[in-house]
Amino acid sequence: MSVYDPFFAPDPAVLDGSYDFITCTETVEHFFSPADEFERLNKMLRNGGWLGVMTEMRNDSSFENWWYTRDPTHVCFYRVETMEWIALHFGWTLERPHRNVTLFRKPPAIRE
Numbered sequence: 404m405s406v407y408d409p410f411f412a413p414d415p416a417v418l419d420g421s422y423d424f425i426t427c428t429e430t431v432e433h434f435f436s437p438a439d440e441f442e443r444l445n446k447m448l449r450n451g452g453w454l455g456v457m458t459e460m461r462n463d464s465s466f467e468n469w470w471y472t473r474d475p476t477h478v479c480f481y482r483v484e485t486m487e488w489i490a491l492h493f494g495w496t497l498e499r500p501h502r503n504v505t506l507f508r509k510p511p512a513i514r515e
Contacts, residue, residue, distance in 0.1 A: 422447055426455045432477040445493050451511035454495070456486070457504050 407417040408430075425448055434440045448454055459471045461482045471477060486505045490497040495507040 418443065418447065420447065421449050423449050423452045424455070425452070426457075428455075428457045431456055431458050431481065432471070432474075432479055434479045437479050441489055441493070445509070448509045450509055452509050454507040454509070455504065456507070459503050460486075 405414075405417040405420055405422070406412045407414060425444060427444070431437065431440070444454055458481055461469065461471075461480045466472065471480070483499070486497060486499075486507075489495070490507055493507070493509070495509055498506040498508075500506065
């Protein structure tokens with residue numbers, strides 16, 4: 404297991420590895436450039452691997468009153484439709500076992 408956190412475990416060598424399972428627990432809302440970060444995660448994820456994301460999902464309630472926006476480190480917010488778009492964009496499958504958990508799976512390599 405490898406751990407990376409820009410503040411608490413800033414080991415950039417971890418970002419050059421490849422992994423069967425990556426978790427982003429309460430972190431994707433800190434992405435200033437989510438497209439770049441998901442692209443990096445895709446490159447790190449091995450074929451057949453899983454990416455688990457835990458973040459609160461935006462719903463139809465008032466954005467201004469949503470408690471999740473009060474954290475100044477939260478700079479990016481997601482909806483279920485956003486997660487579906489991410490899966491489609493990368494060709495991943497998607498499962499949602501809980502309201503704030505999304506599991507993506509990168510397809511296994513095609514054997515010829």
